[in-house]
Amino acid sequence: MAKTIKFNLILDDYPVRNLEGLQEHFSIEDMLKYYDNGLLLRWLKVRGYEKQYTDVESIDKTISRKELIKALIKIFEVAEMDEAEIEKSIMILTYLEEEKEMNQIYKENTFAKKQIIEDYHSGYDALIIHMEENKENMAILKADAIQLEKEYLGLFELDYFKLYSRLANNAPKAIFAILTRDVFRKFWIGEEADEGIYNHIKSSMLTKTKVKEILGEDLKIVKRNTQAMWDPIExxxxxxxxxQIQPGTFIKNAGEFSEKLSYADVNDKLLRFNGLEYQCNNENHELLYMEV
Known part of the structure; x- marks a missing residue:
């Protein structure tokens, strides 16, 4: 037969071996803990306190913590405790339990938020990598630019400077795709844009030679002498x-009778148009544009 191993209860930091010790060092917090985890019943059993074991086991599990403490005080014949002292102890225990629960909830929510943030950043990074991997496919780059706007605008606003440098080196065509979206333009082009980025775009990306190299077949080139008439292009x-347009040529939105934009109005601004009409007197001049 296996030998019954006796153990002590630690009440108010004292090792308790018998009922006298339990009565002397009765601690509401410790007794509730041992009642909840079952150690109180095990202690009573191995110590041979059958009556107390039966009484504790018979306590109604639905009663309040206050009534439970009163029941334990009665079972173990603890010197009468003041009602206010019991109330105070219960209040403190309730506060500690609620704080512990709230800390756990906070910890879980913090982890969830952290995971959401990590997933958000991972999604953004994956999108930029996808742009780099499809750097020659304008259709995919435009679709990625739409996703960047819908899902990652906040990160773009924080990362626009480094992102520009990264794409300028690895996927310059993606910059043109991104600039087709209104929300991104103010960061990279125009009077409100970062001056360094805007100057780099003008000097390194919008020269005729460079833009032809970057856009390739996605760049549309028109060479036409319209005899000073408005010629519908799109x-x-x-x-x-x-x-880009050449000095001495003019463009306007399709059907806009009062509009007439010169190269000074247009060049280095990447203006968007709804359709296009063109006026030019030199068949060697080039009109450069791309579809949005």
């Missing part, structure tokens, strides 16, 4: 972004 439903 219908109004076609959205486009003009890269």
């Amino acid at each position: 219908r109004p439903e076609t959205k486009l972004m003009v890269i």
Whole structure:
């Protein structure tokens, strides 16, 4: 037969071996803990306190913590405790338990938030990598730019400077795709843009030679002498972004009778148009644009 191993209860930091010790060092907090985890019943059993074991086991599990303490005080014949002292102890225990529960909830929520943030950053990083991997496919780059706007605008606003440098080196065509979206333009181009980025775009990306190299087949080139007449190039439903026109030539949105924009109005601004009409007197001049 296995030998019954006796153990002590630690009440108020004292090792308790018998009922006298339990009565002397009765601690509401410790007794509740041992009642909840079952150690009180095990202690009573191995110590041979059958009556107390039966009484504790018979306590109604639905009673309040205050009534439970009163029941334990009666079972173990503890010197009468003041009602206010019991109330105070219960209040403190309730506060500690609620604080512990709230800390756990906070910990879980913090972990969840951290995971959400990590997933958000991972999604952003994956999108930029996808742009780099598809750096020659304008259709995919435009779709990625839309996703960047819908899902990662906040990160773009924090990362726009480094992102520009990264794409300028690894996927310059993606910069043109991103600039087709209104929300991104103020960061990279125009009077409100970062001056360093805007100057780099003008000097290193919008020269005729460089833009042809970057955009390739996605760049549309028109060479036409319109005899000083307005020549329709694209219908109004076609959205486009003009890269460059030559001095002495003019463009306007399709159907806009009062509009007439010169190269000073257009160049280095990547203006968007709804359709396009063109006026030019030199067949060697080039109109450069791309569809949005």
